[in-house]
Amino acid sequence: MSTTQELHDLPAQYDPGQTERAIYERWIDAGIFSADEKRSRRNGGDRDPFVIIMPPPNVTAALHMGHGLNNTVQDVIIRWRRMVGDEALWVPGTDHAGIATQNIIEKQLAAEGKTKFDLGRAAFVERTIEFVEETGGEILRQLRAIGVSADWNRTAYTLSPELSRAVREAFVQLYERGLIYRGHRVIHWCPRCLTSLSDEEAQHSEAMGTLYHIAYPIVGAKDNASLTVATTRPETMLGDVAVAVHPEDDRYKKLIGKSVLLPIANVEIPIIADAYVDPAFGTGVVKITPAHDPNDFEVGLRHKLPMPVIMAPDGTMANGADAGSRVPAELLGADRFEARERIIRSLEQSRQLIKVEPHQHAIRHCYRCDTVVEPRLSDQWFVKMTPLAEPALKAVRDGTIRILPERWEAVYINWLENIRDWNISRQLWWGHRIPVWYCDKCDKQIVSRTDVTACDKCGGPVRQDEDVLDTWFSSWLFPISTLGWPDKDAAALAAFYPTDDLITAPEILFFWVSRMIMAGYAFMDAAPFHTVYLHGTVRDTNHVKMSKSLGNGIDPLDVVAKYGADALRYTVIAGMGMGADLMLDPLNLERSFAPGRNFATKLWNIGRFLLANVGTSPVRSVDELRDNELTLADRWILGRLNATILEADAALGPARPEKRKWRPEERYSGLRLSEYAEAARRFVWNDVADWFLESTKGRIGASGGDSEVARAVLTHVFDYALRLLHPIMPFITETLWQRLPFPVATDRCEFLAIASWPIPHPRSKNEGDEMARFDLVRETVSAVRQIRSDYAISPGKSMDVIIQSRANRALFTEHASLIGRLSRSAVKVDGQGAGAAAAHSVLADGSEVIVPLGGLVDLTKECRKLRTELEQLEVQLEALSKRLRNEGFTSRAPANVVAAER
């Protein structure tokens, strides 16, 4: 049989670059990633739907490793379900990412020496559209390169006309239900982005600050007495409208109702009593700045205080609404932090700065530009969250939705229980314009699904609200809007909603996941999915989160180019425990992705062996092989295959709850992707390659029926191994599978990607016993190999092995030649002549492996070696017994042992 010719077809190492793109195109051409609404059982079809909605990547930049991880996980799951036979739909998309994208364009403009105002709103939006078309396209190309099997016909974009319609519908519906309102209150304001932010977008970070103690003179006090207030933000004192003390605070009780003179601004402000003040903190006196602090705003409301704004939107000092001339001329236009310094210096000079002490506190930063957020009194649109949160809370509490890993459920519940209203208006240009129009003539406010051109009350001219919606106001609708909502009769909505799994990172649990659940109930009266799978973060070797700005990122396309998409995917899946972070070394891609690349090469070479030895002519189906035709090795590998399928299924777990809710015993099981990967790897590498394939080497080349049996079994187990691995390594498995001899199975179809997921087929009831018998053969081989290694007998040297067995003489006799071949030795069963100089090894069944060492090893050398080892052990023993004696143990056993040994 000429094998060299065929081996030439396949190089010794897999070259992903040549094959991946072509295979992907064949999948696309065959339409196997497209889901059919009519085939969904919910639409009268014959398949259970299984649906994943992709977390849409932001169109701000090309994808990084985090996206690589996120999409690989989703692809593994969707490909698995597709093979199982579900009508699998994965909806891809991108997110316009309002504030993030606008920041990028502004930066581009800044580099050109321009601002957005130089362009004007229309031109700015136009330019942004050009930008996102480019990056959006690049993102979709990247996803295809890593093998994403999404239904590209349904690719969604949060700012598309269809999704914009959904956004308007959602806004209007919530408004009509009284859940959206315009509020005048203190919100988080980013002075750099010049927009308001939601609570979630203003992120806390601990920082060392300063607590300034400032004296406010009491008006009319005889002895120039003053009240000392403690503040971390003296620049806001110009906006003070009162100082507050606790009503029960004996120190200050008698001052309530009097006034103090606000330094610098020289305004007289009252001393008020409010239970909000903690007498134990600072001096027990709080300055009240309603326009620049959310708590003070509440106090201001309670006491009907004025609310002067003393900063411009950009964070410079200015006399805003109701401020009169509180900000003195010399401070006007100064940045807030500069103003802080100057105010402190001024107070120092007037001896009103009493004390300065370091103070640890949390400061909020803009999640997009990291600027310190400024609390600011402002008019914004809000969503009333408590009613929306109620069903979302219930869903996780009662098991309609599960969150993996389990611990995030508590975090989710805690957040929803303390939820506050959601500020959804942003003072940006990039996003969905708020669908509210104001009549200039009669002041009417019109909230409308369609554009309004004239006031419906007085016919006067109208203007649309200048603001746009928080970018998350479109993404929270993604599971319903991508399926056709608000068209409640949309075929896709009926076929595929509710969806199944939502796979994302924990960072956006509040931003996105919890809000999607709320939207699901608010607009469809049903949870959008039953499983939330939160995976870890990709980090470098120092455990620092990978990011482009830090320069420690990895470009998935680099990895694909160097090692192939499969290597990337396998590495990521195998290395990622449930919810655990994934560490990769951006400086050593070779080492980082070696597990995946090496495994791909292994698979490739099993394929090469198979094609060279089994050939391409048809093989028999294993189903028609009679039991008495199978060798012990055949039965063993088929048993291992069954066990592996069960392991993989157990690791992947139930795809959906059996009833409508997760039962406690199934709730936290499944989606252990690394365990599934490891089960498949172990089978392919340690069982098929290391043992079974080796065991067939003497069989396939021989003439007669057993050769056909070996061909059939080897082809079958490799076929099934490829099926098991396809979700993780789609390209190489498809490539090899396409070349396998046929008919390999009854359901041979055009693509592995739609071939059936393996089902275990136990051939006999005592499969376990059969496997134990082959395990004994393997153990024997290992024992001989170990003896060879222990006595440093070179692999080239032939070695005689004698097996003495009572229980399994027949087994060893039958497999003597196999054992001999695998251990490179000549095996005799029950032979004589072991002699004194022989190595022994006892097997699990009590049988003995004996290797006569005569002529193989230099016994005097061996003897010397052993004597040295014994001497070392004696020294250790002495030291140990000495230590024991010192610690008070009186047993003389160690000494006795030493004596006995001698």
Add this chain to the structure above:
RNA sequence: GGGCGAGUAGCUCAGUUGGUUAGAGCGCCUGCCUUACACGCAGGAUGUCGGGGGUUCGAGUCCCUCCUCGCCCACCA
């Protein structure tokens, strides 16, 4: 300040309901280019399972306590 998680081989992590010699991958050491694969094969070393205390015949696994990291949340100025 509140809540949660983690500390197991040099590194990244598995270790199910407490039960025989604690595992994997990568790395390391020794020997092999054995005609599928040196991105490989065979063999090997390495762990007071964070510290201390307790329950138990028996604990990496349960309880208490301390230490060290990490994450989430938070209107004490």
